[in-house]
Amino acid sequence: GAVVSQHPSWVICKSGTSVKIECRSLDFQATTMFWYRQFPKQSLMLMATSNEGSKATYEQGVEKDKFLINHASLTLSTLTVTSAHPEDSSFYICSARDESGGLGAQHFGDGTRLSIL
């Protein structure tokens, strides 16, 4: 079945560091990928839609200069949390849309737990 690989799975770093998270679709091409943030015991909050070859579309309230998204190929999107601070600590999950077959199902990575000290 479709697989989305996300790494790293867990990052601990000091305040002020920039952290890059990668999301790869392993057996399908994805022109559209999504980045979500999930707080404990809560649902997923869409941060931005990553579009291959063009700028990402950010949801209201998400700082695009803080959360840099690059979707340079049909199988890779990256999220860089710049100058991370403790309030950025969260569980980040990526998703890739598989448009083959017309269903457009979104498949999810296993998430990255980001802890900023």
Add this chain to the structure above:
Amino acid sequence: GEDVEQSLFLSVREGDSSVINCTYTDSSSTYLYWYKQEPGAGLQLLTYIFSNMDMKQDQRLTVLLNKKDKHLSLRIADTQTGDSAIYFCAERKRTGTASKLTFGTGTRLQVTL
């Protein structure tokens, strides 16, 4: 409103059926999905239903859709301890030329022996 609503918690005994309910918001949603999330992991797509269907069965899973009431349910037959997880419904909504998923609040399913 804008929220996709689900019950927070459901507890069932092993072997019983589980029914997880979801009320969504947009009658024009084309696809509705059910995802499973185990602790510390991402979301696993379980099943989906197209908006012109009333029911879909896939092994132990049965999805019912009441479009008039915007109500979606997931029934898990013969629930096992491995089914313990958080279940999210999601609707695919079109916004302009794009579409995106809106997730429900999640239902934590606890399966007891």
